[in-house]
Amino acid sequence: MTETTETLEHxxxxxHLALEQEHLEKVDDVIADLEPxxxxxxxxxxxxxxxxxxxxxxxxxxxxxxxxxxxDEVRSTLIDDMxxxxxxxxxxxxxxxxxxxxFEDLPQLVAEDMLRSMDELQRTRLQETLAFEEDSAGRLMRxxxxxVRADVxxxxxxxxLRWREAVPDNTHSLMVVDRNGLFMGVxxxxxxxxxxxxxxxxxxxxxxxxxxxxxxxxxxxxxxxxTHDLVSAPVVDDQGLLLGRIVIDDIVDVIREHSEQALMxxxxxxxxxxxxxxxxxxxxRRAVWLGINLLTAxxxxxxxxxxxxxxxxxxxxxxxxxxxxxxxxxxxxxTLTLAIRGLALGxxxxxxxxxxxxxxxxxxxxxxxxxxxxxxxLAVLWFGSLGIGVIIAAALVINMLAxxxxxxxxxxxxxRVGIDPALSGSxxxxxxxxxxxxxxxxxLATLFLL
Amino acid sequence: MTETTETLEHxxxxxHLALEQEHLEKVDDVIADLEPxxxxxxxxxxxxxxxxxxxxxxxxxxxxxxxxxxxDEVRSTLIDDMxxxxxxxxxxxxxxxxxxxxFEDLPQLVAEDMLRSMDELQRTRLQETLAFEEDSAGRLMRxxxxxVRADVxxxxxxxxLRWREAVPDNTHSLMVVDRNGLFMGVxxxxxxxxxxxxxxxxxxxxxxxxxxxxxxxxxxxxxxxxTHDLVSAPVVDDQGLLLGRIVIDDIVDVIREHSEQALMxxxxxxxxxxxxxxxxxxxxRRAVWLGINLLTAxxxxxxxxxxxxxxxxxxxxxxxxxxxxxxxxxxxxxTLTLAIRGLALGxxxxxxxxxxxxxxxxxxxxxxxxxxxxxxxLAVLWFGSLGIGVIIAAALVINMLAxxxxxxxxxxxxxRVGIDPALSGSxxxxxxxxxxxxxxxxxLATLFLL
Numbered sequence: 001m002t003e004t005t006e007t008l009e010h011x012x013x014x015x016h017l018a019l020e021q022e023h024l025e026k027v028d029d030v031i032a033d034l035e036p037x038x039x040x041x042x043x044x045x046x047x048x049x050x051x052x053x054x055x056x057x058x059x060x061x062x063x064x065x066x067x068x069x070x071x072d073e074v075r076s077t078l079i080d081d082m083x084x085x086x087x088x089x090x091x092x093x094x095x096x097x098x099x100x101x102x103f104e105d106l107p108q109l110v111a112e113d114m115l116r117s118m119d120e121l122q123r124t125r126l127q128e129t130l131a132f133e134e135d136s137a138g139r140l141m142r143x144x145x146x147x148v149r150a151d152v153x154x155x156x157x158x159x160x161l162r163w164r165e166a167v168p169d170n171t172h173s174l175m176v177v178d179r180n181g182l183f184m185g186v187x188x189x190x191x192x193x194x195x196x197x198x199x200x201x202x203x204x205x206x207x208x209x210x211x212x213x214x215x216x217x218x219x220x221x222x223x224x225x226x227t228h229d230l231v232s233a234p235v236v237d238d239q240g241l242l243l244g245r246i247v248i249d250d251i252v253d254v255i256r257e258h259s260e261q262a263l264m265x266x267x268x269x270x271x272x273x274x275x276x277x278x279x280x281x282x283x284x285r286r287a288v289w290l291g292i293n294l295l296t297a298x299x300x301x302x303x304x305x306x307x308x309x310x311x312x313x314x315x316x317x318x319x320x321x322x323x324x325x326x327x328x329x330x331x332x333x334x335t336l337t338l339a340i341r342g343l344a345l346g347x348x349x350x351x352x353x354x355x356x357x358x359x360x361x362x363x364x365x366x367x368x369x370x371x372x373x374x375x376x377x378l379a380v381l382w383f384g385s386l387g388i389g390v391i392i393a394a395a396l397v398i399n400m401l402a403x404x405x406x407x408x409x410x411x412x413x414x415x416r417v418g419i420d421p422a423l424s425g426s427x428x429x430x431x432x433x434x435x436x437x438x439x440x441x442x443x444l445a446t447l448f449l450l
Numbered sequence: 451m452t453e454t455t456e457t458l459e460h461x462x463x464x465x466h467l468a469l470e471q472e473h474l475e476k477v478d479d480v481i482a483d484l485e486p487x488x489x490x491x492x493x494x495x496x497x498x499x500x501x502x503x504x505x506x507x508x509x510x511x512x513x514x515x516x517x518x519x520x521x522d523e524v525r526s527t528l529i530d531d532m533x534x535x536x537x538x539x540x541x542x543x544x545x546x547x548x549x550x551x552x553f554e555d556l557p558q559l560v561a562e563d564m565l566r567s568m569d570e571l572q573r574t575r576l577q578e579t580l581a582f583e584e585d586s587a588g589r590l591m592r593x594x595x596x597x598v599r600a601d602v603x604x605x606x607x608x609x610x611l612r613w614r615e616a617v618p619d620n621t622h623s624l625m626v627v628d629r630n631g632l633f634m635g636v637x638x639x640x641x642x643x644x645x646x647x648x649x650x651x652x653x654x655x656x657x658x659x660x661x662x663x664x665x666x667x668x669x670x671x672x673x674x675x676x677t678h679d680l681v682s683a684p685v686v687d688d689q690g691l692l693l694g695r696i697v698i699d700d701i702v703d704v705i706r707e708h709s710e711q712a713l714m715x716x717x718x719x720x721x722x723x724x725x726x727x728x729x730x731x732x733x734x735r736r737a738v739w740l741g742i743n744l745l746t747a748x749x750x751x752x753x754x755x756x757x758x759x760x761x762x763x764x765x766x767x768x769x770x771x772x773x774x775x776x777x778x779x780x781x782x783x784x785t786l787t788l789a790i791r792g793l794a795l796g797x798x799x800x801x802x803x804x805x806x807x808x809x810x811x812x813x814x815x816x817x818x819x820x821x822x823x824x825x826x827x828l829a830v831l832w833f834g835s836l837g838i839g840v841i842i843a844a845a846l847v848i849n850m851l852a853x854x855x856x857x858x859x860x861x862x863x864x865x866r867v868g869i870d871p872a873l874s875g876s877x878x879x880x881x882x883x884x885x886x887x888x889x890x891x892x893x894l895a896t897l898f899l900l
Contacts, residue, residue: 007796008797008799012801013799013801016801016802035677037676037677037679041677045795045796045797045798162643162645165644166644167643171640172681189640189642190618190622192639193608193642193643194612194615194616194617195615226703226706227485227487228485229487229699230699231622248681248699249681251702252675252676252698252701252702252705253676255706256676256705259705259710262713263716263790263791266713267783267787268784269788275791275797275798276802276806278809279812279813279816280816282809283816283817286781286784286813287817287821289780290817290821291824293777294777294821297772297777298773298828300772301770304768304772308765308769311761311765311768312762312765315761317768318754318761318767318768319754319755323744323747326746326747327740330740330743334717334719334739336717337713337716337719338723341710341714341725342495345458345491345495346457346491346495347494347495347725348725349459349462349495351462351463352495355497355726356725359497359727359728359729359732363732363736366729367737370737371740371741378748438772
């Protein structure tokens with residue numbers, strides 16, 4: 001019975017200290033107790049130098065499993081540190097599904113060599129797996145399924161399993177197929193052990209089980225697992241031929257990655273981004289997003305520039321204008337975030353988007369009026385001008401309404417033209433709220449105050 | 451074999467149309483084919499009126515399961531629509547764990563009545579479950595564990611299971627306990643069926659399995675399931691007494707909720723927020739966040755106000771100042787998002803935070819210099835003043851460096867004082883980048899240009 005109470009943070013301190021003091025046997029002690037996924041997380045939590053030193057202490061027999069569990073970007077840094085023979089050794093123990101996940105990250109020469117070193121069957125299997133689209137059920141599927149026939153008795157199934165002596169990890173059910181390999185249903189081990197051995201598989205199997213088409217997108221597979229509370233599911237081709245099974249531990253990773261994606265994308269980051277990536281590549285990747293933002297910032301500046309006269313005559317306008325833009329930006333990003341989550345879950349469609357739009361306009365009107373009043377009072381007290389108060393209140397209401405509309409319309413439009421709203425929604429949104437904010441405030445001031 | 455190819459969007463359209471045309475039997479057809487979790491998602495995707503009309507068509511026998519699957523906020527709106535008897539009927543089929551999740555959302559009177567209608571055993575179980583902290587293993591655990599003794603043979607275990615005739619859903623393994631109920635290990639059904647029936651449980655059980663302390667936080671349980679690729683795990687008290695088991699389908703929900711939390715919190719939203727909540731409560735909840743932002747916006751305005759003279763003399767300053775603030779805000783939020791994800795995963799600790807800080811400062815310096823150059827050239831071209839170009843370039847570098855530092859330091863500080871960095875990090879960050887941006891640009895201009 002293992003107690004796993006040590007936190008990652010504590011482990012990190014131990015590893016850090018051990019590496020610093022060159023106590024390599026202590027490093028080995030920490031690693032020895034860990035699952036490959038935990039070693040992967042440790043590696044991802046270390047700066048490049050320490051990461052490589054830890055990686056060199058990871059026993060070769062778990063190298064392959066660890067490589068599987070790290071993010072793509074971290075994986076390439078680890079592979080870069082390995083020589084040809086080490087890579088071949090590390091990956092030789094992996095099954096086809098796992099190997100396929102790593103294969104495309106391998107250096108060309110290593111990949112070719114690996115293909116040559118495989119036997120005919122392994123090579124065919126790998127090539128078949130690689131032929132499926134990335135992010136499809138075919139890539140997630142394992143082929144170590146145990147299939148039985150519907151017309152045999154439970155007794156026969158048990159004899160067969162005892163003859164095999166072992167069943168693959170995480171086998172919770174057997175697949176039932178007909179004479180031609182067509183999928184018929186599932187016999188759970190729970191039913192196998194709890195029923196009279198004389199009964200036939202056909203009487204006890206569940207024929208209503210959801211089977212997954214091999215081309216199904218992995219995010220749809222994940223949704224199916226979540227909504228149907230599945231632990232494993234059969235994968236079939238379009239003729240209904242049983243190809244393999246998908247098990248929930250592979251799906252858990254898909255779920256986590258998809259959930260993280262929106263968070264990272266909204267800041268213009270890749271969800272595979274390595275926290276401890278070196279400065280130069282990180283700076284390069286982020287520069288793109290900053291450049292796009294600079295364009296929109298200049299657009300806002302250009303709008304302000306149209307009102308130089310007003311700013312020249314009334315310096316209070318320059319002082320107060322960022323408030324209008326900022327409140328619109330915050331209100332808009334609240335709406336946008338809700339819409340992005342709703343779109344990711346498939347909850348927003350043409351049938352309810354109008355209702356949502358009206359709701360967000362209603363919220364914007366209420367909050368716009370509330371905070372416009374507060375801002376107006378403060379502005380009047382500060383600058384002693386009733387006009388300024390009225391103008392900023394009006395501009396704030398206008399901008400918050402624009403933010404509410406933009407927060408719904410922008411992600412829907414982006415989605416329709418095939419752009420990920422999480423990735424570009426916020427930059428488009430703040431452009432709208434900045435431009436509308438500055439234009440309404442300075443425009444109204446020009447019309448009514450000068 | 452069920453084919454589940456219809457998307458949520460398509461189902462929504464069908465439901466919407468059927469409700470609009472009052473074709474209630476068509477509504478029933480759609481619902482009949484769905485799992486409770488799918489009905490829950492449909493309900494969450496409908497505006498209040500349609501939601502209630504759909505809810506009234508959901509067959510009573512699945513009401514309880516559907517209530518379990520909707521978010522807290524949606525659940526209360528559905529419960530509000532049910533009368534006393536309906537609630538009691540809907541929840542009577544739920545097991546203790548599920549009932550505990552809903553129980554605290556029930557109206558006081560219904561809850562009391564329900565407790566009275568239970569038998570002694572049920573009531574005790576429910577009260578025991580409610581005594582565990584929310585978000586702890588005790589709340590996630592199911593008590594329908596099948597326990598066997600280590601000294602019996604597989605044959606005896608099989609006879610026992612056949613005598614029971616059924617084992618609970620999602621049973622993948624049996625728990626092995628000693629005479630006193632102390633947890634000893636796990637016997638997977640896979641091993642049970644694949645081995646010689648004469649063998650003893652003790653020889654085949656896995657004693658190295660991770661057991662979960664009943665008080666463990668649910669997010670730590672989720673991490674354990676992910677890193678150890680678990681499907682189910684035993685729950686024990688601090689004496690090692692077996693209390694129950696946790697199964698992965700309950701963990702999948704925990705994983706998804708935790709991943710979504712950061713995204714929602716960064717926009718000042720609650721992750722339980724109902725996309726179709728009515729206007730007034732939504733406006734109220736979001737008002738808080740807008741009010742906090744207003745305070746910080748006024749702080750930035752106050753900083754600008756200190757430089758009224760400069761703005762009065764040189765209107766170009768008012769035009770260009772939002773660019774400096776905006777670029778700092780974007781750069782800072784890139785760093786902040788990475789840091790928030792790293793903190794959520796436990797990847798950032800005292801041992802590596804200095805390295806991270808240096809990395810982010812390095813990135814900020816590179817991108818600061820790059821974009822400062824671009825901004826300077828554009829500013830010189832626009833306003834024909836070399837001085838303006840130099841000043842804005844310097845201010846931009848200063849603000850981006852401040853953003854890089856703040857993006858790491860703010861979430862670490864917030865975490866240390868026990869505030870969720872995802873919830874408040876971005877408002878503190880933009881305050882810093884606004885204040886530093888305006889102050890450095892207008893301050894340098896005052897010193898060198900006037």
